[in-house]
Amino acid sequence: MHRNSRFARFASAVAHLAGRPVTFAVAAGLMVVWAALGPLAGFSEVWQLTVNTGTTIVTFLMVFVIQNTQNRDSMAVQIKLDELIRATRSAHNALLDLEELSEEELIAFRQRYMELAERARVEAIRGGDGDADVEIILPEPAR
Template sequence: MRWRFRQISDWAVSWAGHPVVPVTLVAFAVIWTAVGLSFSFPRGWFLLTNMIGTLIIFFILLLVQHSQNRDMMALHAKLDELIRSSKAGNHWIAVEKKNAEAIEGMRRQHHDQISKTAN
């Protein structure tokens, strides 16, 4: 089930990111509004359209966020492996899980070490 969701979400995110999609949606909205105004559709029709559009946007937002979170986890794993295999200090591994003050302290300490070696 999990791999199926990943497959569907990857497909939906790549489809939603295609450059033709926004142009098509704007054209569809203009045509929909023109047809609705010319045939005097009731106000509820436009409210329903607005609700459906909002739900679709919310769903796509969640899919994009899911995809971005997965990509960031993969990126962090790759960076951690590069740190492990290099001469860099292993204290930088999984630094993204620390709080902001700890990260800032590590950054300042690293900057101070670079300044001392440069002088």
């Protein structure tokens, strides 16, 4: 079941390594060495260009690596949440693919849940459990 592409495996490994304290320490150490070499290089344009070019290249490549990892992580979390919704008897399966809706549709859903939360808080203050007699009426999705 673990059939990740080579790039996905590479991206995961690089993202994992990039997030380690030792990687930060190495990067910080390189910056200290670079700064210490400034006076020896006369703070020349080549000295400045070295760090600017290096950091730009690393940043550019890391954006794609980290985005790939983030996309897969986000998709996995979404699938897990969808399964929880699907498996919960009182949950509404209409919520399974909310991430595919437009921003306006998401705002309508969010507003409805904010209203439900407010009603539940009022009910809880009155001594109820906060969820009694609260029927979820989902907004109609725009077509």
